[in-house]
Every structure is written in C-alpha cells, then in structure tokens.
Amino acid sequence: ADLKLQPGLATKWEYLDDNKRLRFTLRQGVKFHNGEPFNAEAVKFTFERLLGAEGAKGPQKSNYDSIGEVKVVDEYTVDFILKQPDPVLLTKLAGYGAMIVPPKYIQEKGEENFNTHPVGTGPFKFESYQPKVNVTLARNDDYWGGKPKLDKVVYRF
Incomplete structure (x- = not known):
C-alpha cells in the first residue's frame, strides 16, 4: 500500500x-439512504x-x-476556497467529521431527528437504536460501491 488517499465520494481533487x-x-449516481441525491449542493450544505x-x-x-467558503461549480464539482x-x-476531509449530510432530510426533519436517525451514503443504513443495548444497520442495496454481502450489522453494547 502506498498510503495515499483513495477516491470515494470524491473521484478526483486538485489544488x-x-x-x-x-x-x-464528485462521484455521480450516488444517493443518500433516503433517496436524496448526493451532489455539490449537499457538500456545500454540509460545510455551511x-x-x-x-x-x-x-x-x-x-x-x-x-475553509473560508464552499462554492458549487456544477452539480458534481465543488470548490473549497481556503483562507490559507x-x-x-x-486528511481531515477524509475523516468521519466531514461526513456529507442530506440537506432536504435535515431541513424537513430537523437536526435532532438527524442525530437520532442518521442518513448517509454508505453500504449500511441506520435501522434502529436501543440505548445501552445495540444499534442495527441494514444493507443498502443501492450502495454505489456494490451490494454489501451482509444483510445487516448489529453493534451490541
């Protein structure tokens, strides 16, 4: 392994x-678990x-x-204008803190609902949470990276 960042939701980047x-x-054809499209507007919304x-x-x-500003260039191109x-x-953008979120879902359902019923673009989608017991994730058959081999994942606490 060369330890270089690999393409994911972003297929290419350049300074x-x-x-x-x-x-x-950005990768085209990706949808959030709720069916909302992943695109440059979602990236801009996330960082704002x-x-x-x-x-x-x-x-x-x-x-x-x-990051000073995020500008949408077109549906699948976004510019981060840096202060310096x-x-x-x-590396920071590749981490969990920069998870791209679905704008319409958050605007319609609210932050609190998003915090307890998260929506993303990954291979598994949120199914249920039982405090101090478990979190259950179901397979996302529409995952852009191919259908996961497991039906679900249960994290027990």
Missing part, C-alpha cells in the same frame, strides 16, 4: 490558485452547517477553520 482553492469532482452554529456544538469545527493553504486538509 488550484497557489493552494488556496481545493476542487473536488459544519462551519456554522450546528458545527460549533461539536469538536470538529476547528478542523476546518482553513492547509497541508492536512485532505
């Missing part, structure tokens, strides 16, 4: 403008949320302080 702009080309009041509630906001070059930003 532009003396490393002050980071452009991502993360850099705003909602993000300030958690520990992740400071990881993205170098950030040599570790790509």
Whole structure:
C-alpha cells in the first residue's frame, strides 16, 4: 500500500490558485439512504452547517477553520476556497467529521431527528437504536460501491 488517499465520494481533487482553492469532482449516481441525491449542493450544505452554529456544538469545527467558503461549480464539482493553504486538509476531509449530510432530510426533519436517525451514503443504513443495548444497520442495496454481502450489522453494547 502506498498510503495515499483513495477516491470515494470524491473521484478526483486538485489544488488550484497557489493552494488556496481545493476542487473536488464528485462521484455521480450516488444517493443518500433516503433517496436524496448526493451532489455539490449537499457538500456545500454540509460545510455551511459544519462551519456554522450546528458545527460549533461539536469538536470538529476547528478542523476546518482553513475553509473560508464552499462554492458549487456544477452539480458534481465543488470548490473549497481556503483562507490559507492547509497541508492536512485532505486528511481531515477524509475523516468521519466531514461526513456529507442530506440537506432536504435535515431541513424537513430537523437536526435532532438527524442525530437520532442518521442518513448517509454508505453500504449500511441506520435501522434502529436501543440505548445501552445495540444499534442495527441494514444493507443498502443501492450502495454505489456494490451490494454489501451482509444483510445487516448489529453493534451490541
């Protein structure tokens, strides 16, 4: 292994403008678990949320302080305009704190509902949570990376 970041929801990225702009080309045909499309607007919404009041509630906001603005170039291209070059930003963006969220779902259902009934783009989708007992995830048959081999995953506490 060469330990380089591998494409996922972003299929390509490049630094532009003396490393002050980071452009991502997004994977097409991806849907959130609720059927909402994954696209540049979802990325913009996610980072406006993360850099705003909602993000300030958690520990992740400071990881993205170098981001000044997120601009939609087209449906599957997004630019991160940086306040200053950030040599570790790509690594931070690959982490769980930068999980892209479904805008319509959050706007319609609210933050509290999203926190207890999360929606993502991964191979398994949230099914149920029993406090201090377990969390159950069901296979996402529409996963962009291919149908998972397991029907469900149960994490027991």
